[in-house]
Amino acid sequence: MQRKVIQKTQMKIPKVMKMIDLTDSCYDYRYEAPKAKVYTHCDVCGDPIYVGDSYYEILNDERMNVCNDCINTFKTIAGED
Numbered sequence: 001m002q003r004k005v006i007q008k009t010q011m012k013i014p015k016v017m018k019m020i021d022l023t024d025s026c027y028d029y030r031y032e033a034p035k036a037k038v039y040t041h042c043d044v045c046g047d048p049i050y051v052g053d054s055y056y057e058i059l060n061d062e063r064m065n066v067c068n069d070c071i072n073t074f075k076t077i078a079g080e081d
């Protein structure tokens with residue numbers, strides 16, 4: 001007869017949520033590619049959201065515009081945290 005022992009570990013493993021590429025800043029981009037029309041800005045990271053881009057509107061107390069990059073950082077897998 002086997003009995004399963006469930007161990008609860010208190011270890012916290014730091015997670016790297018996103019990669020930041022410092023060589024590719026939005027300021028450099030702005031001067032090199034001014035053709036794309038900025039529709040609005042992401043309320044999380046502040047990056048521009050261009051006309052034709054998809055983004056997310058989150059309605060809470062206020063409306064938030066969230067870009068694709070930020071929404072991906074919010075994504076998590078249930079039970080694996």
Ligand SMILES: [Zn+2]
Nearest residue numbers: 042045067070
């Ligand atoms: Zn964003």
